[in-house]
Amino acid sequence: MTWVNDVIQGILLGGYYAIIAAGLALMFGVMRIINLAHGDIAVLGAYLVYLLLEHWNTSPFIALLPVLPVMVLFGYFLQRLVLQRSLRSGLLTPLLATFGLSIVIQNVLEQSFGPDVQSLGGQAGSLVTAAWRINSDISISALAALIFGAAIVIYAALALFLSRTATGRRMRAAAEDPDTAELVGIDSRAVYARATAIAVGIATLGGLALALRTTYSPYSGPDQLIFAFEAVVIGGLGSSLWGALLGGIVLGIAQTIGAQINPEWSILAGHIVFLVVLISPRGGLLTLRSGRGVGRRALARGSAS
Amino acid sequence: MSLLAIDSLELRHGLLEAVRGVSLDLAEGEVVALVGANGAGKTTLLRGVAGAHRPAAGSISFDGADVTRTPAFKRVKMGIALVPEGRRLFANLTVEENLLVAAQRSRPGRWSVDTVLEAFPMLAPLRRQRAVTLSGGEQQATAIGRALMTNPRLILLDEVSLGLAPVAVEAVYESLRSVIAEGTTVLLVDQDFTRAAGLADHVVCMLEGRFVLVGKGSELTREQITEAYFGLGRAEVGA
Numbered sequence: 413m414t415w416v417n418d419v420i421q422g423i424l425l426g427g428y429y430a431i432i433a434a435g436l437a438l439m440f441g442v443m444r445i446i447n448l449a450h451g452d453i454a455v456l457g458a459y460l461v462y463l464l465l466e467h468w469n470t471s472p473f474i475a476l477l478p479v480l481p482v483m484v485l486f487g488y489f490l491q492r493l494v495l496q497r498s499l500r501s502g503l504l505t506p507l508l509a510t511f512g513l514s515i516v517i518q519n520v521l522e523q524s525f526g527p528d529v530q531s532l533g534g535q536a537g538s539l540v541t542a543a544w545r546i547n548s549d550i551s552i553s554a555l556a557a558l559i560f561g562a563a564i565v566i567y568a569a570l571a572l573f574l575s576r577t578a579t580g581r582r583m584r585a586a587a588e589d590p591d592t593a594e595l596v597g598i599d600s601r602a603v604y605a606r607a608t609a610i611a612v613g614i615a616t617l618g619g620l621a622l623a624l625r626t627t628y629s630p631y632s633g634p635d636q637l638i639f640a641f642e643a644v645v646i647g648g649l650g651s652s653l654w655g656a657l658l659g660g661i662v663l664g665i666a667q668t669i670g671a672q673i674n675p676e677w678s679i680l681a682g683h684i685v686f687l688v689v690l691i692s693p694r695g696g697l698l699t700l701r702s703g704r705g706v707g708r709r710a711l712a713r714g715s716a717s
Numbered sequence: 718m719s720l721l722a723i724d725s726l727e728l729r730h731g732l733l734e735a736v737r738g739v740s741l742d743l744a745e746g747e748v749v750a751l752v753g754a755n756g757a758g759k760t761t762l763l764r765g766v767a768g769a770h771r772p773a774a775g776s777i778s779f780d781g782a783d784v785t786r787t788p789a790f791k792r793v794k795m796g797i798a799l800v801p802e803g804r805r806l807f808a809n810l811t812v813e814e815n816l817l818v819a820a821q822r823s824r825p826g827r828w829s830v831d832t833v834l835e836a837f838p839m840l841a842p843l844r845r846q847r848a849v850t851l852s853g854g855e856q857q858a859t860a861i862g863r864a865l866m867t868n869p870r871l872i873l874l875d876e877v878s879l880g881l882a883p884v885a886v887e888a889v890y891e892s893l894r895s896v897i898a899e900g901t902t903v904l905l906v907d908q909d910f911t912r913a914a915g916l917a918d919h920v921v922c923m924l925e926g927r928f929v930l931v932g933k934g935s936e937l938t939r940e941q942i943t944e945a946y947f948g949l950g951r952a953e954v955g956a
Contacts, residue, residue, distance in 0.1 A: 578821065585807045585818045592805040595767055597793035597822030597867055 417550045418668045424552070426643075426664030427560030428625065430657040432618040432636050433643035434566055435611030437656040440644065442587040442607040445495060445506045449514040450615055450640060452633030456517050457483050457616030458532065458623035459525055459630075465535055472532045476620055480613060487612025491605040499604075514633060521630035532623040540624065559621045566614055567657045573610075574653070583607055639663065642686040718781065720745040720902050721766065721871055726775035728758070728765045735761040737926035738775065743871070748903040750913035750934065753923035754946055759906045760802050762923070763873045766904070767799035768792040779871070794822040796870035802879070802906075804860040806848035812859050813844045819866035826868025827899075833862040836892050854885025861889065865896065872896065874905040878912065890916065910942060924948045 436450045447453075457479060464475040494513070498505040533540045542554035574580035586593040586600040593600050622628055622636060647659025663682045670681020719742040728736040736758040743749060751759050764770040766777060768789030776785045784792055798819075806815050816830050834841045837858040843851060848859060857877065864872055877893070878886040890912060897903055897916070907913040914920050914934040922930035922945040930937070930945035943949070 578817070581810065581814050581818050582821065584810060584814075588807045588809060589805060591769060592801060592807070593818070594789040595769055595793070595799050595801060595805075596819035596863055597790050598818060599788075599790045 414549055414672065415669075418672045419665055420550060420552065421556070422665030422668035423661050424556035424560045424664070425668060426657075426661030427556070427563035428618070428621050428660075429639050429643045429663050430563040430660030431559065431566060431614065431621055432640040433647070433656040433660050434563075434570060434653070435614040435618070436637075436640045437644045437647070437653060438570070438607055438611045438614075441653070442583055443495075443499065443506075443604050444503060445499070445510070446641075447611070448507065448510040448637065449517060449633070450510075450611075451635065451637030452514045452517040452521075453483075453487075453612055454615040454619035454622060454636055455628055455630065455633045456521065457619035458628055459521055459530075460616075461620055461623065462525070462530055462532060465532065471537065472535050472620060472624065476616070480616055483616040484609045484613040487609040488605045490612065491608035492601070495608065496601055496604060514637075518630050518633060525630065527629060527631075529627040529629045530623070531627040532620070533625070536624050555625055559625065562617065562621070563657065563660070566617065567654065570610075570614075571653060579603070579606060639682070642682060646686055646689045719743055720747075720780055721904070722778045723766065724776045724778075726762070726765060726777060727773045728761045728770050729773045730761070734773075735926055736765065739923075739926075739928050740775075741921065741928070743902055743904065745870070745902055746900045747919070748897055748905070748917045749919045749921060750910075750917035751904060751906045751921050751923060752908075752910050752913065752942065752946065756925075757923040758926040759923055760875055763799060763875050763904065763906060764801075766871075767797055767873055769799070790822060793819075793867050793869075794824065796824055796868070797873070798864035798867045798869035798871070799873040800857075800860045800864045800875060800877070802875040804853075804856045806851075806856055806859055806863070808849040809847055811845050811847055812840055812851070812855075815848050815859055815863050816866050819863045823866055824868040824870075828865045828868050830866070833865055836865070836895060837862055839888065852885070853881050854888060857881060857885070857889055858892070861892065861896075869901065871902045871904065874903065874907075877905060877907045878909045879907075886912070914942075922946060 432451070432454060436447060439445045439447050460479040460482065461472050461475045464479065465472060468475065494509055495506050498509040539558065540555050543551045544554070545551045574584055582593070582598050582603050583606070586598055586603045590600045618636070622632070643660035643663050644656050645659065646662050647655030647657070662685060666685040667678045667682040671678035721743040723739060723741040725738045725740055726736055727734065727738050739762065751762070753759050761770060765772055768784070768787060772785060776783060778784060779792070779795055779797060784795065807818065810818065813830060816833055834844065839855060840858055840862065843855060848856065851859065861874070877889060881889065886909065893916065905913055905917065914937070917934040920932055920934050920937055920942070921928055922942060924945060925948070929948065930941060
């Protein structure tokens, strides 16, 4: 029964990784930018919530409401003013730009809030301690269930947005072929800015989830980035949005089962699954099913004939 | 007044001068066929007019406005649409979605998803299929439909029949005739010279980035074109 519990806890933990991974996958899928500051942006969101709670006695969920639009705007202008310029000079420059941003965010947070660890768990009331006891071996924490539920809602909303709205359609078109997108009237820079805004918004939700479930410090970002990155790669590297959700869950299960074998192996087990997927010929769980790469090659063949 | 006026336009790929100072005026409703060997600069010229390639020198004006530095997506709104070489559809979008993405900066006009599907009946049953699953002819029809969705005043067609089965070429040209009949200005590149010249008011032959022969489609002989195409008798240069 402990194994069943491990898998359940792993799935729930995977929900958190999936939230952190969503924005990373979106930015990579649309713009081919690997945002190395993604984890730090999540932590920045958590600190903004913390800042509000210092002056305003309320729940972290209420404090999130004003923080979210601020972060979304931050994402929009981050793309417009920094990343868009860096995109002009190839794929390496945005990588360096986000690396620099990561360091800047970490140091600004340390200067402003100090190096101590924080947690918002205390302000969230009974949610953090509540749990459903299924039997003697299995109990499900209300917070973990809430985070997992939020992950499902975020992915479903993102999928609906991409498939059903005009902006989502343009985002997919610009992701596939930005040059042709411009030729049919799509301003790819505006589309990119919206994609980054959405990615930063979701990262903020991830930051709040992090702050509620555990402690964080100005230097927690890179760890979150690694988990997000592993989830995206396990899921098939931006080839499918749902892949990142699945990747997050696989990573979560690997970590809880690893911890069951030996508590020190928790993180290591996740890294091992990541490495196995990375070197496997399929390279990701959903790469073949999505058929994206296949489609591109087929069209390229069509144009070459 | 001419709808499109290209003046001493130069387009480069790095050090290579693909288009070397060409000038061309297109009146509203005119159909011009651009012919020439591979590497003559036809595709680059069309991409320059569409805004996908920044000119090194010279100017392009459209409907009296200088658009030399206008980005491609804004030229779409003004009424310039390019059907790119190799179709370049969005592979993972459905036929309908491929059409819809072009509607954002569309001008007012008769073209919508419904009218495009009427004009290309072969696409109607494929509406919800991903573009990657289409045949070459269906892809070309979708690409032309996607350009029409913007309700263009000037449509630039690159390699219309390249890689298509003869029957598909016929279908594509048939629908082009109806587009032209509505008064759309067309600048078209095709290796199938007879077909292109049959449709066009004027034929322009390009060689190594320059215009080497300009004439009425009905008056130019095959020999004249062949000479200009391969650059055999350079005495006849200009028009």
